[in-house]
Amino acid sequence: MLSTSVVVxxxxxxLLLLFMIAWWGDKLARQGNSLLRHPIVYTLSIAVYCxxxxxxxxxxxxxxxxxxxxxxxxGPTIVFLGWWLILRKMVRITxxxxxxxxxxxxxxxxxxSGRLAVIVTLIAVIGTTPYIALQLKAITTSFTVLxxxxxxxxxxxxxDASESVLRDTGFWVTILLIAFxxxxxxxxxxxxxxxxxxxxxxAFESFFKLFALLAVGIFVVFGLYNGFEDLFxxxxxxxxxxxxxxxxxxxxxxxxxxxxLSMAAIIxxxxxxxxxxxxxxxxxxxxxASWMFPVYLLLTNIFVLPIALAGLDLLxxxxxxxxxxxxxxxxxxxxxxxxxxxxxxxxxxTSMVIVATIALSTMVCNDLxxxxxxxxNWLGINARMxxxxxxxxxxxxxxxxxxxxxxxxxxxxxxxxxxxxxGLISFAATAQFIPVMVGGxxxxxxxxxxxxxxxxxxxxxWFYTLFAPxxxxxxxxxxxxxxxxxxxxxxxxxxxxxxVTGMEPLTHALFWSMIFNIGGFVMTSVxxxxxxxxxxxxxxxxNAFHHPTDKETRVxxxxxxxxxxxxxxxxxxxxxxxxxxxxxxxxxxGPNWQKEGPADADTIAFAERLLASSIGAAxxxxxxxxxxxxxxxxxxxxxxxxxxxxxxxxYSQQLEQKSKExxxxxxxxxxxxxxxxxxxxLKDDFLTVVSHEFRTPLTSxxxxxxxxxxxxxxxxKQANKFLNIIMKESMRLTRLIDEHLDLARVEAxxxxxxxxxxxxxxxxxxxxxxxxxxxxxxxxxxxxxISQVFVTVSVDQDRLLQVLxxxxxxxxxxxxxxxxxxxxxxxxxxxxxxISVEDNGSGxxxxxxxxxxxxxxxxxxxxxxxxTGSGLGLAISKGVIEHFNGxxxxxxxxxxxxxxxxxxxxxx
Amino acid sequence: MASLDQLNERALVLPLIGFLLLTPPILLIFxxxxxxxxxxxxxxxxxxxxxxxxxxxxxxxNRLIKSELVYAKKTLPISxxxxxxxxxx
Numbered sequence: 001m002l003s004t005s006v007v008v009x010x011x012x013x014x015l016l017l018l019f020m021i022a023w024w025g026d027k028l029a030r031q032g033n034s035l036l037r038h039p040i041v042y043t044l045s046i047a048v049y050c051x052x053x054x055x056x057x058x059x060x061x062x063x064x065x066x067x068x069x070x071x072x073x074x075g076p077t078i079v080f081l082g083w084w085l086i087l088r089k090m091v092r093i094t095x096x097x098x099x100x101x102x103x104x105x106x107x108x109x110x111x112x113s114g115r116l117a118v119i120v121t122l123i124a125v126i127g128t129t130p131y132i133a134l135q136l137k138a139i140t141t142s143f144t145v146l147x148x149x150x151x152x153x154x155x156x157x158x159x160d161a162s163e164s165v166l167r168d169t170g171f172w173v174t175i176l177l178i179a180f181x182x183x184x185x186x187x188x189x190x191x192x193x194x195x196x197x198x199x200x201x202x203a204f205e206s207f208f209k210l211f212a213l214l215a216v217g218i219f220v221v222f223g224l225y226n227g228f229e230d231l232f233x234x235x236x237x238x239x240x241x242x243x244x245x246x247x248x249x250x251x252x253x254x255x256x257x258x259x260x261l262s263m264a265a266i267i268x269x270x271x272x273x274x275x276x277x278x279x280x281x282x283x284x285x286x287x288x289a290s291w292m293f294p295v296y297l298l299l300t301n302i303f304v305l306p307i308a309l310a311g312l313d314l315l316x317x318x319x320x321x322x323x324x325x326x327x328x329x330x331x332x333x334x335x336x337x338x339x340x341x342x343x344x345x346x347x348x349x350t351s352m353v354i355v356a357t358i359a360l361s362t363m364v365c366n367d368l369x370x371x372x373x374x375x376x377n378w379l380g381i382n383a384r385m386x387x388x389x390x391x392x393x394x395x396x397x398x399x400x401x402x403x404x405x406x407x408x409x410x411x412x413x414x415x416x417x418x419x420x421x422x423g424l425i426s427f428a429a430t431a432q433f434i435p436v437m438v439g440g441x442x443x444x445x446x447x448x449x450x451x452x453x454x455x456x457x458x459x460x461x462w463f464y465t466l467f468a469p470x471x472x473x474x475x476x477x478x479x480x481x482x483x484x485x486x487x488x489x490x491x492x493x494x495x496x497x498x499x500v501t502g503m504e505p506l507t508h509a510l511f512w513s514m515i516f517n518i519g520g521f522v523m524t525s526v527x528x529x530x531x532x533x534x535x536x537x538x539x540x541x542x543n544a545f546h547h548p549t550d551k552e553t554r555v556x557x558x559x560x561x562x563x564x565x566x567x568x569x570x571x572x573x574x575x576x577x578x579x580x581x582x583x584x585x586x587x588x589x590g591p592n593w594q595k596e597g598p599a600d601a602d603t604i605a606f607a608e609r610l611l612a613s614s615i616g617a618a619x620x621x622x623x624x625x626x627x628x629x630x631x632x633x634x635x636x637x638x639x640x641x642x643x644x645x646x647x648x649x650x651y652s653q654q655l656e657q658k659s660k661e662x663x664x665x666x667x668x669x670x671x672x673x674x675x676x677x678x679x680x681x682l683k684d685d686f687l688t689v690v691s692h693e694f695r696t697p698l699t700s701x702x703x704x705x706x707x708x709x710x711x712x713x714x715x716x717k718q719a720n721k722f723l724n725i726i727m728k729e730s731m732r733l734t735r736l737i738d739e740h741l742d743l744a745r746v747e748a749x750x751x752x753x754x755x756x757x758x759x760x761x762x763x764x765x766x767x768x769x770x771x772x773x774x775x776x777x778x779x780x781x782x783x784x785x786i787s788q789v790f791v792t793v794s795v796d797q798d799r800l801l802q803v804l805x806x807x808x809x810x811x812x813x814x815x816x817x818x819x820x821x822x823x824x825x826x827x828x829x830x831x832x833x834x835i836s837v838e839d840n841g842s843g844x845x846x847x848x849x850x851x852x853x854x855x856x857x858x859x860x861x862x863x864x865x866x867x868t869g870s871g872l873g874l875a876i877s878k879g880v881i882e883h884f885n886g887x888x889x890x891x892x893x894x895x896x897x898x899x900x901x902x903x904x905x906x907x908x
Numbered sequence: 909m910a911s912l913d914q915l916n917e918r919a920l921v922l923p924l925i926g927f928l929l930l931t932p933p934i935l936l937i938f939x940x941x942x943x944x945x946x947x948x949x950x951x952x953x954x955x956x957x958x959x960x961x962x963x964x965x966x967x968x969x970n971r972l973i974k975s976e977l978v979y980a981k982k983t984l985p986i987s988x989x990x991x992x993x994x995x996x997x
Contacts (some may be wrong), residue, residue: 030945071953074930077958081922081965084916084972229946236948243950252932259931287973291966296957304949468978 002335004147007342011143014343015176018201018350022184026201036200037281038759039288044203045275046289047210047296049076051131051352051424052138054300055209055345056322060374062308066244069304071255075262083290086267087276088208089441091286092871093544094277098613102433103363104274107618109440109541110448111534114618117367119455120433124270124363125402126467127429128356132406134422135349140170141344145323146330146338161176174407181399185358186392194279195358202275205347210300212344216325217303219337220310224328228306235309244308257507261424264431267438271352336681338511353403361398366616369394374622388574391614425466428509432458437519446537450525458517461497466509469494469598560598560627565607568627572614581610682854693736697729704874739872746879753799753883757792757907760800760833764826767804771812780820787827792907799880803888806873807837807900815839815897831906838899843892852890912975918968926961930954 025036027211054072061069079087090105099105102124107117120615184197206211225231235241247255256666266272280286311324320326370391435458436451493504497512497693530538553888570578604624704722708714714722745751762788775782811822821840844852874888881888886904893899929932938953945952 067950067954074926074958077961078923078926078930081926081961082919084919084969085923232943232946232948232951236943242941246941246950247932247936249936249939255932255935259927284973287969288967291962294962294965298955298962302955577946860920 002339003304007147010339010343011173012176015180015345015350018205019180019183021204021643022180022197022201024197025627026184026187026197027202029194029196035148036196036203038721039285040292041199041203041290042280042282042285043289043296044206045199045279046272046293047206047269047300048202048275048351048355049269050206050209050297050300050348051423052135052142052345052349052575053131055348055815056138056325057423058301058304059308060320060322061312061326062244062305063312063324064244066247068247068251068258069303070259072262073301075259076266077294077297078259079263080290080293084704086438086441087286087290088276088283088436089544089793090267090273091280091283093441093541095280095283096544097617098609100278100613100616101359101363102268102270102437103367104617105277106433106436106440106451106610107275107367107616108452108612109537110436110446111531112617112621113448113452114367114371114622116448116451116455117363117616117618118371119452119459121360121363121367123429123432123459124457125360125405126463127426127432128270128360129402129405129409130422131426132353132356132403133410134426135353136170136174136255136407136410139173139346139349140168142323142326142342143169145326146342163243168408168411170407173350174403175467176356177350178400178403180350181357181361181403182353182396185361185399188396198354198358199275199279202351205351207294209344209347209351210296211346212340213300213303213325215337216329216341216344217307219334220328221303221306224310224314224332225306229742231309231561232305234313238313241312244305244312253507254504257504257510258424261427261431261510262503262505264434268430268433269427270359270430271355271362274355278359324704334633353406357399357402357406361403361406363616364398364402365391365395366619369383369398370619371617371622374619386574387571391572421470424506425470428466428506428513429459429462431510432513432517433515435521439518439521440538440541441544442542444535444542445525445530446521446538447525447528447530448534449528450521450523453524454517454519454521457520458513458695461513461516462509465494465497465512466505469505473587496829525608538708560599560604562603564627565599565603568623569607569610574625578610623635690740697733697736699857701729735904739876743872743876743879746883751799751883753796755794755796755884757794758797759790759795760795760826760835760904761786763795763797763800764804764824764835767801767808768824770801770805771808774809774812775822778812778820780815780822783821783823785823785825785827789828791828791833791897793833793884793904794907795904800884803877803880803902804835804837807902808878809871811837811839811841811900814841816841828906829903831904833904835904836899838893838897840893840895840897843896843898844890846892849890849892853888911985912972915968915972915975919972922968923962928955929957929961 028035058069058072094105097108101110103117103120104228106120107113110116180201183197184201187195221228221231225234225672230799232245235245266276274288276289307324307328308321311319311321311328315324315327315331325341326338329335329341373390373394432455436446439446440451495508497508500508501886503511566578566582569582573581585603608620608624611623615622615623628763704726708719708722742751764784768784774780806820808824812820815822818837819840823838824836825838826835828834878888881902881904884904886902888900888902891901912959925937935950938949940949943952
């Protein structure tokens with residue numbers, strides 16, 4: 001036992017230290033020192049999650065149900081592991097719009113609904129009050145345990161209703177905490193401003209409680225036992241402690257319930273929202289906290305089970321396991337350690353109470369009191385009165401109310417339930433926020449009516465199935481209600497609703513409240529319409545990561561002068577601060593707001609946001625709409641504007657596409673035009689050549705005919721010679737015309753073909769035989785190399801002969817005049833028959849390889865030794881061979897001359 | 909390096925895996941009276957998985973931040989509004 005005076009002095013000394021830390025933190029922040037803007041401070045401030053419920057309760061919980069207590073820390077671990085998905089979005093949105101509380105957050109999501117903010121506030125206050133009471137109770141009990149005043153070590157039931165309030169430790173602690181919360185929680189009018197002092201104090205407390213718990217744990221494991229192995233061996237050997245080393249096999253549903261509850265709690269508990277989201281100074285800190293906070297939880301829990309085992313093992317039977325953390329060191333006369341543990345518990349309790357009180361009082365002030373004052377126009381919105389004093393007073397009064405409510409609950413409820421069950425009731429109330437919060441972050445369709453219905457139904461079911469039974473057991477309600485249901489109606493039994501049995505009260509309550517909550521939220525949202533602002537807000541929340549954060553949210557229509565807005569804000573924020581923020585605004589946005597005439601939407605939204613940070617989103621909307629003589633632009637108009645913009649965008653995109661299409665079309669046309677011009681040139685060439693070709697024989701025919709006609713006296717021999725020339729020239733003409741006709745037919749596809757499978761060797765032999773005279777005439781040396789393998793090709797024999805004759809005559813014509821040489825070869829190559837005709841003439845320049853197969857390719861006047869012929873032969877040959885699905889081309893020989901090759905597909 | 913989309917998926921999967929590993933029935937696989945290094949199996953398992961998840965979470969977080977920075981830099985020259993239109997559809 002420690003003497004009361006030592007404990008009292010230490011307690012007050014510790015609380016004084018907290019005041020100093022908070023004062024120092026505020027001072028640093030005022031000086032712009034960023035020492036406390038550190039991710040570790042942020043992480044420790046989130047650890048306000050670990051209250052006395054953790055500090056004392058976990059050990060008691062472990063002593064009763066083994067490892068089940070871990071669920072309360074697994075849930076937050078998982079939520080922080082998934083910070084990227086939910087917490088990050090919450091922080092981003094809250095920082096963008098300057099929300100001060102969870103009520104702001106939820107009501108803003110659903111169209112800044114004032115009524116929703118009231119519902120959230122009420123649920124938060126009702127759900128949190130027992131939890132605050134629990135902390136007060138833990139402080140007084142631990143005080144009693146430590147000093148031995150007021151009761152035995154065994155029971156925690158030490159409160160005597162007749163005991164004077166003034167002799168109650170809890171009362172004095174409450175008064176001190178009220179002072180703390182007022183001093184450091186209402187320093188700013190602007191509630192979304194950070195409470196650096198409070199954060200610093202809470203971070204210190206989190207550090208201290210972890211330190212205390214680890215100290216006790218190390219003392220137990222290494223002082224009372226020889227390490228973990230020894231401790232667990234002892235525990236295994238006794239049935240009483242071995243029992244809590246394993247879980248019951250039917251733990252499943254309860255385990256799941258607790259995990260879900262703790263996940264909900266870390267997101268939606270008002271104090272967690274305050275610390276994780278509102279007090280976040282840098283989104284980046286969340287990244288560090290995402291792993292560091294789980295580490296904190298892990299460290300907190302490492303010694304919980306060992307302390308519980310030691311308590312069960314070493315302390316006399318019947319000792320309250322909820323205070324093993326104190327009683328084990330006390331039992332071994334470790335008074336300093338016990339005092340440290342007590343201060344650790346005090347840290348856990350006070351930090352929770354302070355943060356919860358600030359969070360709740362902000363909500364009570366902004367969402368209950370101010371809207372009421374506004375509604376009844378007690379604030380005289382249109383008067384020119386400074387309201388900052390009213391605001392501060394309201395907030396301070398709210399703090400006193402919230403804490404006194406907790407104290408009252410603690411005084412009247414007395415003892416009874418273990419720490420854990422009160423905490424869980426509180427968690428279950430908080431869980432009611434989850435569907436509208438998380439649903440609202442990812443589902444645009446959720447609307448205001450749905451959120452209201454869901455919250456109210458969920459809260460009613462929570463109240464009926466969990467809270468009412470708990471207070472009935474304390475004696476506030478007729479206890480029979482818990483056992484038989486109201487008026488004996490079975491299916492209304494609060495712990496077996498609709499006659500469903502087989503679920504524990506907690507699982508049962510969570511199940512039914514969530515069914516009604518989610519069901520009401522979803523069904524109502526689906527079957528009712530969304531208002532204008534609701535739809536805008538829903539989009540802003542769901543697409544929080546897509547929108548540039550500084551984009552203003554509201555489209556106000558109506559006329560208000562910038563100066564009027566300034567005056568309005570000044571009344572709520574005070575002169576200096578208003579001057580500061582508007583100066584900053586002017587620096588970033590320019591001096592437009594000061595202009596005469598109506599302020600732009602941007603400035604109005606800015607003013608609204610400023611007001612929201614001070615009096616909450618819902619109230620701010622009422623205040624702004626009271627001076628902006630007009631209304632929010634209807635949704636249809638917003639949509640129309642958007643549509644217009646998107647249409648313009650679409651048109652410009654279409655235009656761009658059209659112009660691109662036109663460009664390609666133009667280039668295609670230009671290409672076609674070039675081709676046409678080329679063709680035109682070819683046609684001109686063609687005509688030139690044709691007329692030239694035709695004129696030569698015609699001229700000679702005419703002149704010789706004239707000679708014959710004019711000189712009747714020519715001798716017969718001479719006349720015969722002339723007639724011969726005329727005949728030869730006529731034949732040449734005929735041949736020319738025939739070839740033209742052939743080419744025209746081939747090109748037009750009018751040629752008559754007699755395609756048969758034939759042996760190509762025979763055609764080659766025929767061709768060589770036919771040209772024999774010409775070979776002799778030119779003394780040409782002919783070499784043949786023809787494969788003897790029998791194959792067939794599918795061709796028109798006469799046409800192929802024509803092609804070969806053409807190639808052969810060309811070869812003879814163009815080969816070297818002094819040593820004329822022509823070679824014909826033919827062989828099978830894979831599935832094709834190759835015929836080649838080569839000469840030793842001047843060859844064909846590489847550049848002309850394609851061109852010579854065009855009509856009148858020879859038209860090139862520069863060609864030396866202009867040979868005779870129409871120049872159509874190769875063009876015809878190409879047409880013919882291609883008709884046989886073959887190919888014809890020319891190659892240049894390495895030494896001298898050209899090789900013409902024909903490739904014909906073999907008959908399969 | 910994984911894309912931001914992939915990492916986003918991992919950020920969703922990691923908590924799911926954690927939830928699965930830390931709840932029955934998987935948890936109850938280790939619910940026996942044996943010991944590992946003198947520590948009861950279940951106690952050992954719970955804290956082992958806890959540490960394991962924290963390490964994975966830290967690794968993933970580092971990569972998410974890096975990847976988002978890269979992504980932000982990449983999209984910087986494009987006006988953010990026109991980009992948004994595309995993403996929301």
